[in-house]
Amino acid sequence: MKNLLTLIFLLQNMILVHAQETTALLCGQLITAKDDVVHSNAVILVEGEKIIAVGNQDLIQPGYPIIDLSDHTVMPGLIDAHVHPLIYGTEYQTNHLKGSSAFNALRGLKTVQEWLHAGWTTLRIAGDADTQYAHFEIRKAIDSGMFPGPRIVGAGHYLSITGGGGDINYLAPGQVVIPDGLIVDGKDEIRRAIRQEIKYGSDWIKLLVTGAFMSTGDNPKNVHFSDEEISTAVDEAHRRGVPVMMHAHAKEGIKKAILHGARSIEHGTFLDAETIDLLLEHDTYLVPTLTVGTYFREVDSGNVAMTKAERSQKAFRENRLKMLGHAYKKGVKIGIGSDNVGFPASFMANEFAEFVKFGMTPMHALQAGTKTNAALLMKEKELGTIEVGKFADIIATKNNPLDDITELQRVQFVMKGGVVIKHLDRK
Ligand SMILES: [Zn+2]
Numbered sequence: 451m452k453n454l455l456t457l458i459f460l461l462q463n464m465i466l467v468h469a470q471e472t473t474a475l476l477c478g479q480l481i482t483a484k485d486d487v488v489h490s491n492a493v494i495l496v497e498g499e500k501i502i503a504v505g506n507q508d509l510i511q512p513g514y515p516i517i518d519l520s521d522h523t524v525m526p527g528l529i530d531a532h533v534h535p536l537i538y539g540t541e542y543q544t545n546h547l548k549g550s551s552a553f554n555a556l557r558g559l560k561t562v563q564e565w566l567h568a569g570w571t572t573l574r575i576a577g578d579a580d581t582q583y584a585h586f587e588i589r590k591a592i593d594s595g596m597f598p599g600p601r602i603v604g605a606g607h608y609l610s611i612t613g614g615g616g617d618i619n620y621l622a623p624g625q626v627v628i629p630d631g632l633i634v635d636g637k638d639e640i641r642r643a644i645r646q647e648i649k650y651g652s653d654w655i656k657l658l659v660t661g662a663f664m665s666t667g668d669n670p671k672n673v674h675f676s677d678e679e680i681s682t683a684v685d686e687a688h689r690r691g692v693p694v695m696m697h698a699h700a701k702e703g704i705k706k707a708i709l710h711g712a713r714s715i716e717h718g719t720f721l722d723a724e725t726i727d728l729l730l731e732h733d734t735y736l737v738p739t740l741t742v743g744t745y746f747r748e749v750d751s752g753n754v755a756m757t758k759a760e761r762s763q764k765a766f767r768e769n770r771l772k773m774l775g776h777a778y779k780k781g782v783k784i785g786i787g788s789d790n791v792g793f794p795a796s797f798m799a800n801e802f803a804e805f806v807k808f809g810m811t812p813m814h815a816l817q818a819g820t821k822t823n824a825a826l827l828m829k830e831k832e833l834g835t836i837e838v839g840k841f842a843d844i845i846a847t848k849n850n851p852l853d854d855i856t857e858l859q860r861v862q863f864v865m866k867g868g869v870v871i872k873h874l875d876r877k
Pocket of ligand 1: 534576
């Protein structure tokens, strides 16, 4: 009897597997992002969540449902390696106190769905502003199939020193409020905070090694954590198999972050020849996040909370672009990260245009937001290119973004894991 039940179970599963439909995507132009080639009139076959074939029209069997993108350019879903879906508004350091964690989760879910609609199928959260880890509850809801949404990895919070970029530095002493970051001083507090982060879902640890531009009362040029504290953080995270991303603006901070084993440097504003060489030597990724500055400089320049950042952007931008151009030419692995703290979804892809401004080819810029970021996330076997065996995270634009990189701000079609999220005929 038991054997019979097992046999029935196996047969049912075989039928289920067999019944999975194969869909064919007709691609006018196809950029797989695996290499620098653009294919014309290509076909992608998708079965379930995965890509099962990439080739030409010969792949299509009678009866396959067809998604006709023959008027479009098709490419992998975009990966943003630096976002904060729960941060918004001018008083961003205290906004998390104005709504409950439930409200933050609902608002955040809407935000990440908008980003998915704009073509971002995977996000890495660089610490976020909810003490109850609403962002990982959003991930739980998405991954369990309750709501459509992007793939999410990242850090629950940014770890900051007292008085650092994750602290609230404009309140009188004695005002006890919970800051957006996790405030940690000394080795023991760092270990406890990292254990808590991992317990509640962080698969990255985020450390604010230097001061920040967008916070009040700290200096982005200062190094905040001691060597002992940084090495403790890396030791604790790595022992648990969790990589560390380190926010660092100033040269000393960038150096310390690389030497202590950061997987990625976030921002790296005052990059120079020495730090470029160090990035290469240690095979460290750089996520420069140029777009956040551009947004508050050019689009929303009246934003009071961002004044410190705007000034910095004006003062350092030219030199920064020059150094990034050098870093690119020398072969530093540079990833796309918008640092979205509440600006419109369509503006996130401006980061690709910023990369082209410092001299990257449009093809390499697109790869920075797909293939390179998948490798940064250690998910290169599943994501980042259009290849057999990978998740069918696929987007399309009307015109070829290699001709006009801003086309990535107008993504027309989005598929995540084989499910069509945004149809061509719907807005
Ligand atoms: Zn950030």
